[in-house]
Amino acid sequence: MAPAERPPQQGQQQGQQQQQQQRVFTAREVQELADAGRFVYVCDGRVFDVDADALMHPGGRAVLEAHRGKDISEVFRGAASGGASHAHSRGARALLEGYCVGALEGAAAGAGGARGPAAAAVIDESKPLLPQVAKLSPEDYQAWVDAPSTGHPIMFENEWMERMTCTQWYVIPLLWLPVAGALMWRAVSQLGLPAGQLPWLAAVGVLGWQLVEYSLHRWVFHLRPSGPETIKLHFMLHGHHHRWPMDTARLVFPPLPAGLVMALFGVLLTALVPQAYATALLAGGIAGYVAYDTTHWALHSGAPDPFVTPTLRASHMEHHYQNDKVGYGISSTLYDRLFGTLNPDLKTKVQ
Structure with a gap:
């Protein structure tokens, strides 16, 4: 050179x-x-x-x-x-x-x-990655995604599918905050929810989303793949993010899969509680989701964000670069503290 x-x-x-x-x-x-x-x-x-x-x-x-x-x-x-x-x-x-x-x-x-890792002899990172990762053993795949890199990889051979995986951060509040507002209005104006109950139900919805966020991250996104198909699934869900944590085009969820998750929780809430309560809880959950995705973008992009505290940033960076068995919370460290997955030495890292 x-x-x-x-x-x-x-x-x-x-x-x-x-x-x-x-x-x-x-x-x-x-x-x-x-x-x-x-x-x-x-x-x-x-x-x-x-x-x-x-x-x-x-x-x-x-x-x-x-x-x-x-x-x-x-x-x-x-x-x-x-x-x-x-x-x-x-x-x-x-x-x-x-x-x-x-x-x-x-x-x-x-x-x-x-x-x-041994994946370097198999993976050509200038070509679509999803067909390639299935050729790796689970051990080599895990070593590869655990070694962070920089850049913007190509995931799919299909150009339309590739574009569907990339979403700019501002799409999330522009799309979902009006939905959350409309649900709150419907709960009060059409379903008879007393206006005084809306704030605390929305707050419960936010806390509920944070539990969902923590649970998905810990027990779904960090499941160890065992074969070609589970490797591909893991790579699409979370592996690509650990390999390229600064790929700013893939730091938030695309609207389609996010919409499916919201619809599922709307159905579950409606089955469990009266519809007015379910609507308000879902509105709070969606607001919590917006905070989650925009906070995640800020954590990796370095952009200022009101929800990003020094402790939260240190926790998330440790999850990516030191120990992926701690720091599962994204929008807060609440459930890491409750479930014992916040590094007790974190205080020394933010001083």
């Missing part, structure tokens, strides 16, 4: 192709690239050329700027002094691996970096 070239980014072909393109850099070449404005770093004897815009570093762009062209080995392991130094997670290491372009001349490569 010539110094002026851009390295292949995640979401394009990697693995063997990436290894073939790696080269040996001198310290002077690394500094020249940094002086030219590239976000190049040395870590454990290897050279990384990072796409700062795609990476969306949680510490902000200033951290990337401050260390450009430097050896970040001790900073990355948390062995250096200073606020930017902390032990980075396995997920952060996996992200960094995607930007490796070679080795530093005269340096011994450290053992800290995984070279990628």
Whole structure:
């Protein structure tokens, strides 16, 4: 790879192709690239050329700027002094691996970096992924989705199906908040619900949605697949998000599957409680869903959001990059606290 070239980014072909393109850099070449404005770093004897815009570093762009062209080995392991130094997670290491372009001349490569799962020899990330993931063993598939990457992958061969998987965040409040408002109006004006009961029923609906959100995430989305068909199902539901957590076009649910879920809960609520109550509860649940999806988008995109607290952000980032058996709540940490899946050490991570 010539110094002026851009390295292949995640979401394009990697693995063997990436290894073939790696080269040996001198310290002077690394500094020249940094002086030219590239976000190049040395870590454990290897050279990384990072796409700062795609990476969306949680510490902000200033951290990337401050260390450009430097050896970040001790900073990355948390062995250096200073606020930017902390032990980075396995997920952060996996992200960094995607930007490796070679080795530093005269340096011994450290053992800290995984070279990628066996899926790299099978998966071509520049082509539709759903037909490919079924070729992986459950173990290789799980290792692959647990190594986060950057980019915008192609999931389906069918262009219409591919477009159906991508939804911009603002579609969610524009579509669903009017529905929630209409249901509240119907509960009071047409079904005879006393107006004073509407706020607390809507609040119960929001809390009910948060329980649904937590339960789906913990016990459905994180079921371990056991064969080709369950791998494909898992990949469509949640695997692609863990592999590409910063794919901003797929951070919210498309309207069609979300509508089916809402309709199902409307039927269940109507069967369990009087229709006026069911309508108000469903309205609250839909409002909770809007908060869930917009909060999820903000957590990954870095956009400001009134529901994103430092604790919630730290919990969700830990779920993605360190331990996917904690932090199942998206719009709040309430049920993580109730069910014991909030990391007790989280307080130290938000100070």
